[in-house]
Amino acid sequence: MNNIATFFRESKTARFFIPLGIILIIVSIFMFVIDKNNKDYIPTVATITKTELSREATTDQEGNREEAMYYVYIKYTVDGKEYEAELGEMFEQKIGDKIDIVYNPKDPTNISMPASPILNTVLLVGGIASLVGGIISAVNTVKRQKTLKKQEESWNNG
Secondary structure: OOOHHHHHHHHHHHHHHHHHHHHHHHHHHHHHHHHOOOOOEEEEEEEEEEEEEEEEEOOOOOOOOOOOOOEEEEEEEEEEEEEEEEEEEEOOOOOOEEEEEOOOOOOOEEEEEOHHHHHHHHHHHHHHHHHHHHHOOOOOOOHHHHHHHHHHHHHOOO
């Protein structure tokens, strides 16, 4: 049988974990870069002024519930000047609730959610672990194929 076809058939774990690891590493690096670019942002508290339903809550045939999503609009004050902005899509929030945001001191209309270095680190560690696990799985698949090939040759020459 073709060695490449056998490898692809036998390496399902590696084919899953290697791309997963690469994707998680890329996402975590992207998030670290965003956090670095936002390091000078100043924290403040905004008030939710309006919410609009963007996606209804649903329950699939297996009973899995997917919560409704809402566009959230906020109001916040910087140096005595009031600003309004759309925060984006979020789970249900109540009008009048307070939410932490950060803003660019050079352009207070440029806002973001506060950084979560723990999440970035977890994604990076998970990505590295997935990548290493996938590589180990691929190496073990190759070793197993070689062992089986030697065993088959010994039976044929036997």
